[in-house]
Amino acid sequence: METKEYIESGILELYVYGLLSESENEEVTAMAKKNPEINAEIIGIEKAIVALSSSFSPFQSVANYEKIKAKLDLNQIAIIETEPSRNWAQYIGWAAAIILMIGIGYQYNQLEQSNKQVVNIETEKAKIEKEKNEFMLKNQQSETNLAVIRDSKNTVIILGGQTVAPESSAKIYWNKETQAVYVDASGLPEPPKGMVYQVWALKLNPLTPTSIGLLEKFDENNQHIFAVNNTEEAEAFGITLEPAGGSLTPTMEQLYTLGKV
Known part of the structure; x- marks a missing residue:
């Protein structure tokens, strides 16, 4: 040059x-x-x-x-050999520290994402398991209800609506051999809050009512078919609306359905 x-x-x-x-x-x-x-x-x-x-x-x-x-006189000036003062080790150290922090941050973020994915998978798995159990329970209940309806040994008693609720209806499936009693309450309206339907086995002469169970959790039973207590003898069945927990004797003013055997 x-x-x-x-x-x-x-x-x-x-x-x-x-x-x-x-x-x-x-x-x-x-x-x-x-x-x-x-x-x-x-x-x-x-x-x-x-x-x-x-x-x-x-x-x-x-x-x-x-x-x-x-x-700065021209005759006295001398070229001074200078060596640049650069602390490259310090710069490299800082750069390495920054890269390390970025790497740690990235790894931490990846770990957080992985943990969230695991939690989401576990949550979804638990949800699916719950739905599966609910489906199996409903399926089992449906099979039981269907077996009750199809059992030729059951006597079917139709309960018609009474004065307080003439549009109401219900069915009793009573197996006289096993004394098992099932109630199909699909024709009854949902009971008001704080109230419950109570089922009675009746002897007519003289009139003697015996409570054989409550139709509890009415809104949770989609098919509205309930198993109640067994009974040996009954000439009729009735369903009344009672305060939560039931009553010792039926409230006749709240007699929703009644039917003779």
């Missing part, structure tokens, strides 16, 4: 500013020793920097300024 091109490349300014690498500094120093034009250009750059610094330093005394200028 020719001297002019070398000077115009800008490397001498970087040299004076201390921004070159060690090898580049050595190269410029060697060139300055061999080439007077390059050495003169370096001196000129240094003078320009000092002059510029002086213009921005109003508190510098005239005496100090003259001392600085004297030191």
Whole structure:
């Protein structure tokens, strides 16, 4: 590279500013020793920097300024080989620490995502298991109800609506051999809050009612078929609406359905 091109490349300014690498500094120093034009250009750059610094330093005394200028005398100036003070180990350490923190953050985020996925899978699994159990229970209940309806040994008693609820109806499935009693209450309205239907086995002469069970959790029984207590003898069956927990004797004013055997 020719001297002019070398000077115009800008490397001498970087040299004076201390921004070159060690090898580049050595190269410029060697060139300055061999080439007077390059050495003169370096001196000129240094003078320009000092002059510029002086213009921005109003508190510098005239005496100090003259001392600085004297030191820049062309016959006394010497090229100082400078070694850039760069703590690369410190920069590399910080960069490594940042990369490590980013890596840890990424791994933590991935772990959190994995944990959330596991929780979601477990939740979904529990939900499916619950739905499966509910389906199996309903299916079992449906099979039981169907068996009751199809059992030819059952006597079916139709209970018609009474004065308080003429539109109501119900059916009793009574197996006289096993004494088991099932109630189909699908024809009854849902009982008001705090009330429950109570089933009675009746003897008519004299009228003797015997409670054989409550139709509890009415809204949870989709098919409204209930198993109640067994009974040996009955001439009729009735259903009344009673306060929650039932009554010792039927409230006749709340007799919803009644039917003879």
